[in-house]
Amino acid sequence: MFGDIESSLRKNLRDREYAEEYAASFLNAHVATQIKVIREQRGMTQADLGNRVGTTQAGISRYEDVNYSSWSLRTLMKLARAFDVRLRVSFEPYGTLPDEVIRFDRTRLETVGRESDPRLAETRNQSEVDDDRAVDIGAYKALAGIGPGGQKDIGGRVYGSDSSREGESPRNDRTGRAHEQGEGSAIGLYSAIS
Amino acid sequence: MAFSLYDFVDEGGKSVISSWRDGLTARSKAQLDSKLQMLSISGPNLGPKLLAGPIKKTGHIYKLIIHADVMLRPMFCKGPFEMETEFTLLVGAKEIQGTFIPDPKVAVENRAILLLNKKRRIAHVW
Numbered sequence: 001m002f003g004d005i006e007s008s009l010r011k012n013l014r015d016r017e018y019a020e021e022y023a024a025s026f027l028n029a030h031v032a033t034q035i036k037v038i039r040e041q042r043g044m045t046q047a048d049l050g051n052r053v054g055t056t057q058a059g060i061s062r063y064e065d066v067n068y069s070s071w072s073l074r075t076l077m078k079l080a081r082a083f084d085v086r087l088r089v090s091f092e093p094y095g096t097l098p099d100e101v102i103r104f105d106r107t108r109l110e111t112v113g114r115e116s117d118p119r120l121a122e123t124r125n126q127s128e129v130d131d132d133r134a135v136d137i138g139a140y141k142a143l144a145g146i147g148p149g150g151q152k153d154i155g156g157r158v159y160g161s162d163s164s165r166e167g168e169s170p171r172n173d174r175t176g177r178a179h180e181q182g183e184g185s186a187i188g189l190y191s192a193i194s
Numbered sequence: 195m196a197f198s199l200y201d202f203v204d205e206g207g208k209s210v211i212s213s214w215r216d217g218l219t220a221r222s223k224a225q226l227d228s229k230l231q232m233l234s235i236s237g238p239n240l241g242p243k244l245l246a247g248p249i250k251k252t253g254h255i256y257k258l259i260i261h262a263d264v265m266l267r268p269m270f271c272k273g274p275f276e277m278e279t280e281f282t283l284l285v286g287a288k289e290i291q292g293t294f295i296p297d298p299k300v301a302v303e304n305r306a307i308l309l310l311n312k313k314r315r316i317a318h319v320w
Binding site: 002004005007008009012015017018019020021022025026029032033036037064065066067069101102104105106 | 235243
């Protein structure tokens, strides 16, 4: 469905200046969006999250901006701790970027906290492990085949204000594992699944 | 859910966004493409502060927020024919010291032209 975008992007990324700026733009948008998505997944307000990381609601609002670009590892580590997930930072080749771009959706950004992670459960037998792998494969195919759901109409909505409570999605303690299929961003907040 | 993206075209049939993009630097083009692709792939609600609007006194015009070499503000509307699944880019604009160049009324006028003539747009070319 996004073949035109993917092929155009692969071509444009051959230009170094374009590639560097596009990657930076996508990275910033990815991090900002994942913070918002995980916060909403946890049922937290911006003020709640601010309290957990030692900043204000306005501070979180500043992070939740696709154009914010002043990230520090220290801040991201605090956010990861507040979400009870691990932070992954990774250097990646540009060629992996188009695939990440066309798979950018809410479900892939959601991730489970450590205590909800079924892979860390105390009692697991091989059958359960196999079941989880089957679920992962099924979720991956579903996402690749039909794309994300739940997008809302913009009709009548005013953008540009604090949207901390907009677009909430129900908790989903299993879909976070779809990240394991390999669509990692250069920086992302992931549940501890390896 | 994917959204279809269209460009308003001038009387000669050329995309106004494409012409505007041609005059941007490589870095600005990258920022513009990144945000437009995000809008098309994920829609308007996933990326926080990806867009703003409706712009005052326009009724239906939204702007993408893009921090590039300059503040890019491409203006668009939802639909205007399939309101749930498509956007039409109406004019490329910049914001300098709080002033849009060109004025958002150009986007309003282009939308009105499009409503009278569906042929005044084409699918956005990536």
